[in-house]
Amino acid sequence: MASRRSLEVLAALLLGLTLANTAGAKVYCCEDADGRRQCGDVLPQACYGRSYREMGPQGTIKRQIAAPLSADEISRRNAAERQRQDDEARHAQQRRFDQALLETYPSVDDLDRRRDREVADIQRAIDEARKRDKELRSKRLRFEKDAELFKGRDLPRDLAANLRSIDSELASHNRTIEERTRALEATRARFEADRARYLELSSAAAKR
Structure with missing residues (x-):
């Protein structure tokens, strides 16, 4: 054989x-x-x-x-190519970000000052919204006392309208406070990440 x-x-x-x-x-x-x-x-x-x-x-x-690729091999090759392109795009985006970071801030102190200004602006807006919220709640308490005089009866049209209006404004201010609080947290986190990256880039440049 x-x-x-x-x-x-x-x-x-x-x-x-x-x-x-x-x-x-x-x-x-x-x-x-x-x-x-x-x-x-x-x-x-x-x-x-x-x-x-x-x-x-x-x-x-x-x-x-070589033998023609199978459908599964073609799928894996295409997936690998997409991953390669995604990786290249991420690296290019990171390079652009790093360049912009170094061009924007001459030093880490400049970055810290920019952070402090933005954080202070947002905190000021939150404080103003909370102050207005407190004023509205005090005003609503006065309307509630007026409404107690009509217990068991329909409220006067203007009093009912005032309560609805103030409730709407309170809800709006509550959303504003929540949104600005999230913005404050995001701003602090962003600057923390930028500061760490800035120090990393500066350290690498000093070693070259």
Whole structure:
């Protein structure tokens, strides 16, 4: 059995070399599904969908052609390419950010002063909103005392309107306070991250 297989391989090789020795001829060879060598001056049917070699004169390999990718391999290749592009985009964005950070702040002290100004502006807005909220709640208490005089009866139209208006304004101020409090926390976190990155970039530049 081994002898027969050896003869088949030898015959295929001799065929490939014979075809290759033809002036300017190209020969295409591959191993078929059973591991047997298949060669021809046109791509043998058994080589379709498989890797093959393009042979030149004297049996030299001119090209090695890989087998076509499977659908799963194509999907993995495309996913890897998208990941590579995403990584490149992130790195480019980080480089732009780093450059802008260094150009914006001549020193870390300048960054700290900018942080303190922005934090103070937001805190001032929160304090003003809270002050107004306190005024509105005091005003509502007066309306509530007036409303107690009409317990069990319909409130006068203007008193009911005043209560609805003040409740609406209180709700609006409550949303404003919540939003500005979140903005304050985000601003502090952003400057903390920027400061750490600034120090990291400055330290790296000093070592160069």
